[in-house]
Amino acid sequence: MSTARTVLVVGGGAAGTAVTVLLRRAGMSVDLIEAKDDWNATAGSGITLQGNALRVLRELGVWEQVEASGFAFDTVGITAPDGTVLHVQDDLRTGGDDLPATVGMQRPQLQRILSDAVRASGARVRLGTRATSLDQDGDGVTVRFTDGTERRYDLVIAADGLNSATRAAIGITAEPEPTGMAIWRVAAPRPAGLTRTDLAYGGPAHIAGYCPTGDTTIYAYVVEANRDRASVPADTYAEEMRRLASAYGGHWPEITRHITDPAEVNYTWFDRLLVEGSWHRGRVVLVGDAAHCCPPTLAQGAALSLEDALVLARLLTEADTWDDALFQAYHDRRIRRVRPVVEASVQIGRWQLDGVRDADVPGLMARTVTMLRELP
Structure with a gap:
């Protein structure tokens, strides 16, 4: 060639x-x-x-x-909405045994x-x-x-x-095509002891989760049914995500207190x-x-x-x-x-x-x- x-x-x-x-x-x-x-x-x-x-x-x-x-980890936790850890499982290393299962960044x-x-x-x-x-x-x-x-x-x-x-x-x-779900995302400081993704199913959102992205940072997200975008003004993004996130325990109270700036919150429909x-x-x-x-x-x-x-x-x-x-x-x-x-x-x-x-x-x-x- x-x-x-x-x-x-x-x-x-x-x-x-x-x-x-x-x-x-x-x-x-x-x-x-x-x-x-x-x-x-x-x-x-x-x-x-x-x-x-x-x-x-x-x-x-x-x-x-x-x-x-980034931040590498090999397990994922499943928690109750109150933060109680229900199960921790090893993630499959889909890139091979010489690479981590997951890197958040x-x-x-x-x-x-x-x-x-x-x-x-x-x-x-x-x-x-x-x-x-x-x-x-x-x-x-x-x-x-x-x-x-x-x-x-x-x-x-x-x-x-x-x-x-x-x-x-x-x-x-x-x-x-929209799938009917939407996600709120925000970057936040990493709470002490947060070293993997944890997922909570149930509560006011379908999923509440977070992922470490470095030694001092994470990103956190909550997933709900999508809404008419016109009903969610951009200047209310922090308020809306904080309202959903405040129902969750474990690391969430510390994460939630950093959800203050609507410009730092991203709201996206799933497609x-x-x-x-x-x-x-x-x-x-x-x-x-x-x-x-x-x-x-x-x-x-x-x-x-x-x-x-x-x-x-x-x-x-x-x-x-x-x-x-x-x-x-x-x-x-x-x-x-x-x-x-x-x-x-x-x-x-x-x-x-x-x-x-x-x-x-x-x-x-x-x-x-x-x-x-x-x-x-």
Whole structure:
């Protein structure tokens, strides 16, 4: 394969940065555009990275920075709403026995690590830039940008997220659908003795949980049925999350007293997306949330996106010809792994919304997570 091939990556999140680093390592010419002027201004308080995500981050060469920046742990606790610990179980190390089961970290810190890796790779980065048109033929894609420039590429990789403009531009009509649940998230100081994720089911929310993200930080969240967004003004976010969180015991009273600034609280609906059929049209191919998205009930969103990047980059690097068969092979390989995770993540939430008390949540989670230990 000629190393002169040129690739445009649209979107600078986890999938876009990962595929950029991998393709640059293979000697390809890669441009990355990101609509934000500052791609490190990432919203969100924290992120839970399971072992299969850590496996890809190690492949990218950033595992040491992630390990130093986050908080690794290998167990998860189940508590009653009053904080009583009911059960602690070992998490499966889906990335292999030489990696932790889970690392929690501040989401902006992960973004900084990945964006630094892109810069170091030698990719050309253009922030505050969007593609305005994609004109393709059998050999490549001519892309026009918001700054008036134009360039031709052998391939365009759409990594521009759940509401991907690129997906719509190439005629894929799939759209995200709300699952009926919503999550409140906030960053907070880490209480003494908090060294793993604990999940409380029941109380005024469906789930109340937290995840350590460093030596001194956590992110905490409560999950409830979604509300009309207009009924939740942004200036009431802290008040609303504090009201829900105040019903929980254990570490929650200390966490709750730090929920004071509405600007620091994030409120998001859970969405589901799975593009059916192929994930490409001609020389434009989807990765990450542009192709699939699921509720965070299994904490697999970032992991699946990173795996997409790894699989696509390997296929592109190893192939002499970039054609429909190659891109379909990428889809076929990923859909077998992505579909069960999306469906399980949605099902767990549906059982909670419907109040199904005898649902086999542990069994479904175990079956799904065990599958993820296999290489993508």
